[in-house]
Amino acid sequence: MTDIETRIRDSFARQSMMQTLGAEIDEVSEGKVVITAPILPSSRQQHDVAHAALSFAIGDTAAGYAALTKMPDDQEVMTAEIKINLLAPGAGDYLRATGRVIKPGRRLVVVTAEVHAITESSEKLIAILQGTMVPVAKQG
Template sequence: MTEVETRIRDSFDRQSMMLTLGATLAEIAPGRVVIHAPILPGSLQQHGAGHAGLAFSIGDSAAGYSALSLMPEGAEVMTVEMKINLMSPAIGDRLEAEGRVIRPGRRIMVVAADVWAVSNGTRKHVAMLQGTMIPV
């Protein structure tokens, strides 16, 4: 495991929200991070689909960790702003969020994430996020 992977995994393990959601780190690469989360009974909205808060939470974290993957040792990152477009109900067994860096910078990083609902191996694109991260 690389130093960057170790740093991201250690940081992820300190996020109690990800633990609450049952989220896991699936992939880490420079400028790209994938997070999976089951659609649990406690993360549904009133119509039975995965709540937008679940999609936002794992999308924001995937995007943030994609930014952190390009930052020097000792750096941390925080979300300055994040926008989400919900495109389809999140119906399935789990959600997958793929975060990526759009534009790396020293003061701000523009990031994005796509979120898919997965059911029986089939993925459906349910949300897109775009935002700005700042080194702290």
């Protein structure tokens, strides 16, 4: 595992929200991070499909860690802002969020993410995100 992947997996493991949602890191490469999550019985909206907050949570987190792959070791990442367009209901076996860096920078990193709903035979784009991550000095 590369150093950056270790850093990201350590940080991810400290995010209790990610455990609550059953999310896992699937891939870490430079400028790209993939996170998957099941559509747990506890993560749904009133029509029994994935809550928009699940797509947001893994999309935002994948985009944030994608940004972190472009930052120095002594930095962490925070979301300044992010927008999500929801394209289709979150129905399927699980969701997969792919975060990517569009423009790295010392002060701001512009990112996007795509969220797909996956079944054995299909994958459907259900949300797209576009946002801004900011580096912050690592704490503690």
